[in-house]
Amino acid sequence: MKILVCLKQTFDTEAKINLDSNGKIERKGVSMIMNPYDEFAVEEALRIKEKGEGEVTVISVGGQQTQDALRQALAMGADKAVLVDAGDMELDEFSTATILAKVISGMEYDIILGGFRAIDDGSAQVAGRVAEILNIPVVNVVTKLEIDGGKALATREIEGGSEVVEVSLPAVVTAQKGLNEPRYPSMKGIMKAKKKPMQKMALADAGLDESQIAPKTKAISFSLPEARQAGKIIPGEAAEAASELAKLLREEAKVI
Amino acid sequence: MAKGIWVFAEQLGGQIKKVSFELLSEGRKAADQLGEELCAVLVGKDVTGLAESLGEYSADKVYVVDSDALENYTTDGYTNVVADLIKQYEPSAFLLGCTVTGRDLAAQVAQRLQTGLMTDCTAMEIADGQLVFTRPLYAGKVFVKAACPEARPVMATIRPNTFAAVANPKSAEVVKVDANAGDIRQVIKDIVRQVSERPELTEADIIVSGGRGMKGPENFGILEELADVLGAAVGASRAAVDAGWVSHSFQVGQTGKTVSPVLYIACGISGAIQHLAGMSSAKCIVAINKDEEANIFKVADYGIVGDLFEVVPILKEELKKVLA
Numbered sequence: 001m002k003i004l005v006c007l008k009q010t011f012d013t014e015a016k017i018n019l020d021s022n023g024k025i026e027r028k029g030v031s032m033i034m035n036p037y038d039e040f041a042v043e044e045a046l047r048i049k050e051k052g053e054g055e056v057t058v059i060s061v062g063g064q065q066t067q068d069a070l071r072q073a074l075a076m077g078a079d080k081a082v083l084v085d086a087g088d089m090e091l092d093e094f095s096t097a098t099i100l101a102k103v104i105s106g107m108e109y110d111i112i113l114g115g116f117r118a119i120d121d122g123s124a125q126v127a128g129r130v131a132e133i134l135n136i137p138v139v140n141v142v143t144k145l146e147i148d149g150g151k152a153l154a155t156r157e158i159e160g161g162s163e164v165v166e167v168s169l170p171a172v173v174t175a176q177k178g179l180n181e182p183r184y185p186s187m188k189g190i191m192k193a194k195k196k197p198m199q200k201m202a203l204a205d206a207g208l209d210e211s212q213i214a215p216k217t218k219a220i221s222f223s224l225p226e227a228r229q230a231g232k233i234i235p236g237e238a239a240e241a242a243s244e245l246a247k248l249l250r251e252e253a254k255v256i
Numbered sequence: 257m258a259k260g261i262w263v264f265a266e267q268l269g270g271q272i273k274k275v276s277f278e279l280l281s282e283g284r285k286a287a288d289q290l291g292e293e294l295c296a297v298l299v300g301k302d303v304t305g306l307a308e309s310l311g312e313y314s315a316d317k318v319y320v321v322d323s324d325a326l327e328n329y330t331t332d333g334y335t336n337v338v339a340d341l342i343k344q345y346e347p348s349a350f351l352l353g354c355t356v357t358g359r360d361l362a363a364q365v366a367q368r369l370q371t372g373l374m375t376d377c378t379a380m381e382i383a384d385g386q387l388v389f390t391r392p393l394y395a396g397k398v399f400v401k402a403a404c405p406e407a408r409p410v411m412a413t414i415r416p417n418t419f420a421a422v423a424n425p426k427s428a429e430v431v432k433v434d435a436n437a438g439d440i441r442q443v444i445k446d447i448v449r450q451v452s453e454r455p456e457l458t459e460a461d462i463i464v465s466g467g468r469g470m471k472g473p474e475n476f477g478i479l480e481e482l483a484d485v486l487g488a489a490v491g492a493s494r495a496a497v498d499a500g501w502v503s504h505s506f507q508v509g510q511t512g513k514t515v516s517p518v519l520y521i522a523c524g525i526s527g528a529i530q531h532l533a534g535m536s537s538a539k540c541i542v543a544i545n546k547d548e549e550a551n552i553f554k555v556a557d558y559g560i561v562g563d564l565f566e567v568v569p570i571l572k573e574e575l576k577k578v579l580a
Binding site for chain 2: 019166218224234
């Protein structure tokens with residue numbers, strides 16, 4: 001079983017966002033993590049591998065720093081990593097999916113996993129686009145996955161419930177929280193990871209030129225939300241305060 | 257020449273989702289400014305009868321694909337018919353609600369049509385003759401305005417509750433389209449719907465949320481009771497989810513759902529930055545917490561420093577009186 005995991009390195013969830021002098025998101029000094037939803041995907045890949053025979057390859061599009069996220073996956077137990085460095089080019093989801101699909105199309109795979117969204121852009125579309133380019137089915141927002149006899153049986157979140165979807169492999173499956181509990185890399189895992197193969201590619205190595213991955217969308221400007229101001233603390237004992245709050249919500253805030 | 261603002265009319269069990277009416281209402285303004293038609297796309301089984309309701313929310317035209325094969329949403333089935341329709345009629349924009357289904361469908365359709373997609377948008381405007389969308393990044397820690405300058409259609413998913421649904425009855429032209437759902441590779445084996453009277457978190461006007469201060473799963477009952485009085489959804493912070501007290505589907509925050517209700521009542525929630533990112537676009541925030549130093553009070557419009565186990569039940573009774 002050849003298992004691929006697409007993962008993304010993102011800002012730590014604790015990060016405060018600032019804009020630089022060009023009005024763009026300041027990246028300096030921000031600690032980076034593996035996108036938490038992709039951690040579920042890596043964990044699931046390892047569990048599939050551990051049930052039988054298999055090989056887990058993690059793949060990411062990003063700068064050299066992205067190696068840290070890939071190494072983390074290797075330390076968790078993935079076998080190989082591929083990093084595609086697109087240099088300074090601005091990428092959108094179309095660009096990233098095009099790059100991933102191109103690289104993946106030259107690899108062997110039975111299943112491709114990824115987080116259902118990234119916590120930075122929250123766009124939840126790269127994995128689906130990769131499936132579309134590779135012409136394989138996708139099942140999104142999955143909280144349970146069973147692989148058996150060339151098929152994947154996936155439980156996915158739908159509005160107001162869940163559904164069980166079966167697809168033939170190869171397929172793309174995206175992970176939602178609840179799928180599993182990602183393991184922490186062990187010290188042994190971390191040591192081993194240093195020796196595991198990390199293939200680094202530039203766009204040209206992947207057989208892509210810039211025109212093929214030119215983004216479809218364009219960012220015009222960034223802005224920070226207006227800081228919320230602390231409001232009123234309603235004084236008094238519980239009964240008094242609760243009564244006052246009910247009144248304020250009705251008469252002052254007019255929200256009920 | 258691409259023309260027409262299209263809205264995906266998402267329906268479930270014979271009911272159009274409110275977000276679709278919201279998109280039509282806002283789409284009307286954009287269509288009028290750009291001098292284009294406003295069309296809805298309605299897909300499913302036995303859905304033709306719903307077309308009229310889309311006219312009530314400003315649609316000039318409703319394309320209906322009604323087929324047994326489209327009874328349940330499947331990624332392939334819906335992508336095949338929607339992408340074919342778009343190829344045939346070449347609209348300039350295609351808007352969907354940022355729902356589980358809207359998000360799933362939008363990604364596939366955008367890629368098949370080789371176009372751009374802006375997701376989870378919270379505003380739409382016309383600037384320099386093109387649609388410009390605002391969307392939150394990092395669950396609302398920063399916003400970006402973005403456009404799709406060349407590829408068509410421009411695609412966006414819009415967060416529910418972003419626009420008001422305004423009735424503006426027209427008699428929409430209904431165009432029945434005989435489309436082939438094609439090869440559907442996702443085989444639905446089972447569907448389980450939790451019967452809940454509560455609104456979806458992402459669509460709720462009011463959310464009552466609990467955090468670490470709830471102390472245990474058994475105590476969420478008091479939040480449910482408060483939610484019942486308000487017709488609210490129940491949410492939770494990551495701390496409550498990670499403790500296993502409630503399912504992750506309740507989680508509000510950067511690794512959960514981003515919500516934008518009119519009223520958010522945070523009970524026993526300290527206000528970690530990840531949680532604030534997911535809820536700080538609420539119109540009004542109420543915090544109930546024992547710890548007067550809790551971060552949540554820095555963003556709350558109204559705060560009560562006190563024991564939620566005392567305050568919440570009394571608040572419930574007081575709200576009942578006010579709402580009576």
